[in-house]
Amino acid sequence: MTKVTRTGAHLYVFTDQLASELMTKSILLLSLLYNAGVRNWDVIIIGGGIIGLSLAIELHKRDEKVLVVERGAPGREASSAAGGMLVDCPLETHAALQPLATASARMYPEFAHELEVESGTKVDLRDHGTIVFSPEVSAHKRSGFALENLLPSRLAELEPALAETNLPAFYLKERSVDPKGLTAAAIKAAKNRGVDFSSGDLVTAVNVSDGRATGVTTTKTSFLAPKVVNCAGAWSGQIGPHPFPTRPVKGHMLCLVSPHRDLLKHVIRTPEVYLIPRSDGRIVLGTTVEEAGFDKHTEIATIQRLQRAAIALVPELRNAKILEDWTGLRPGTPDALPILGGTATPGYYVATGHFRDGILLAPITAKVMADVIGGIGTEYDLKPFSPARFD
Numbered sequence: 001m002t003k004v005t006r007t008g009a010h011l012y013v014f015t016d017q018l019a020s021e022l023m024t025k026s027i028l029l030l031s032l033l034y035n036a037g038v039r040n041w042d043v044i045i046i047g048g049g050i051i052g053l054s055l056a057i058e059l060h061k062r063d064e065k066v067l068v069v070e071r072g073a074p075g076r077e078a079s080s081a082a083g084g085m086l087v088d089c090p091l092e093t094h095a096a097l098q099p100l101a102t103a104s105a106r107m108y109p110e111f112a113h114e115l116e117v118e119s120g121t122k123v124d125l126r127d128h129g130t131i132v133f134s135p136e137v138s139a140h141k142r143s144g145f146a147l148e149n150l151l152p153s154r155l156a157e158l159e160p161a162l163a164e165t166n167l168p169a170f171y172l173k174e175r176s177v178d179p180k181g182l183t184a185a186a187i188k189a190a191k192n193r194g195v196d197f198s199s200g201d202l203v204t205a206v207n208v209s210d211g212r213a214t215g216v217t218t219t220k221t222s223f224l225a226p227k228v229v230n231c232a233g234a235w236s237g238q239i240g241p242h243p244f245p246t247r248p249v250k251g252h253m254l255c256l257v258s259p260h261r262d263l264l265k266h267v268i269r270t271p272e273v274y275l276i277p278r279s280d281g282r283i284v285l286g287t288t289v290e291e292a293g294f295d296k297h298t299e300i301a302t303i304q305r306l307q308r309a310a311i312a313l314v315p316e317l318r319n320a321k322i323l324e325d326w327t328g329l330r331p332g333t334p335d336a337l338p339i340l341g342g343t344a345t346p347g348y349y350v351a352t353g354h355f356r357d358g359i360l361l362a363p364i365t366a367k368v369m370a371d372v373i374g375g376i377g378t379e380y381d382l383k384p385f386s387p388a389r390f391d
């Protein structure tokens with residue numbers, strides 16, 4: 001209501017009721033403006049390692065709007081540190097994991113090809129097989145798994161650079177991939193598709209309202225989504241509300257520049273060291289399995305030990321220069337199996353704990369998790385991987 005003053009000006013007088021109506025309307029207007037600026041996603045993925053990236057791409061293919069929130073730069077942790085052996089052998093794989101491991105190994109050529117096409121970068125997927133030196137070869141034979149036993153003459157034919165040895169050896173048909181190239185391609189492919197990223201943004205909590213996940217809080221802001229997936233690798237247990245029992249398991253690695261490009265063709269595995277040739281002439285050596293918390297310090301003595309073990313197998317590596325060395329933190333779990341599926345909080349999911357096989361398991365994890373998140377069920381038995389087994 002208005003009053004005319006002595007000077008003739010209109011003076012606006014607010015009654016209590018009018019003031020309160022105006023206040024309510026301004027709050028409504030402000031919240032409308034605010035919400036128009038705040039973006040919503042269908043799914044938020046915590047962690048931009050190979051598991052989070054592969055899942056983001058798979059969900060995007062299924063028309064979901066996806067945001068990946070990464071505390072550092074995507075792909076810089078375990079996923080870039082890995083050797084990239086795609087081990088799909090019942091002798092080395094946990095029985096409960098075998099169906100997923102085999103399915104994932106089969107998916108790899110298409111998975112890598114799609115990433116190459118969508119990113120425009122090369123993924124070094126190799127298909128030359130693995131030579132395993134193992135004192136337990138006779139036990140392996142008894143297990144009934146078909147092995148090609150390698151006599152010394154056949155070994156020399158397959159891999160002439162190997163030193164003579166009496167160790168029992170067998171051949172496995174298995175692929176390998178360069179995880180750095182793979183992860184870089186997955187980041188590009190996800191971005192090219194329209195997956196959103198918030199990098200340098202640490203998730204401190206998954207937000208829950210009325211018992212359901214509603215998004216995440218980060219050190220910078222908060223993001224809204226009705227579905228959240230924890231793909232934070234070795235750090236997954238640090239994010240509330242569910243303390244998943246993941247722990248870091250450290251591994252040392254180094255990369256040699258081979259004296260000549262085709263020195264080795266196959267992946268070579270012994271109990272002391274493994275050697276993974278890349279197509280550009282680099283040879284990656286690994287690894288250790290260490291309980292050292294979140295320490296990523298590189299021990300020179302460990303690097304030298306791995307290098308000496310490699311030289312004993314392939315003497316020509318004596319002349320190979322070390323290009324780089326590093327460590328990485330595998331996401332370990334108490335039973336060495338991944339944690340996959342929905343949690344006790346509706347809308348909150350987890351895909352973590354891939355330990356020594358996360359590069360291998362990325363394509364199948366993306367598929368089964370997208371099925372679970374989409375509520376369409378999966379053909380695989382995920383009970384052994386249920387987060388509820390640790391309740």
Ligand SMILES: Cc1cc2nc3c(=O)[nH]c(=O)nc-3n(C[C@H](O)[C@H](O)[C@H](O)COP(=O)(O)OP(=O)(O)OC[C@H]3O[C@@H](n4cnc5c(N)ncnc54)[C@H](O)[C@@H]3O)c2cc1C
Pocket residue numbers: 046047048049050051052069070071072073074075076077078079080081082083084085086087201202203204231232233234235236239249250251252253286287327328329330331351352353354355356357358359360361
């Ligand atoms: C030395 C070594 C050798 C390996 N060799 C092989 C191999 O030969 N074959 C194989 O299949 N696998 C191998 N692995 C295992 C494989 O690397 C892992 O299982 C896999 O990379 C796990 O992927 P991830 O995405 O779960 O974890 P990561 O790659 O560690 O990604 C997790 C991401 O989450 C982010 N994050 C963590 N906390 C938060 C937070 N609060 N907010 C936001 N972001 C967060 C991290 O910064 C990180 O980028 C190896 C691992 C190591 C270390």
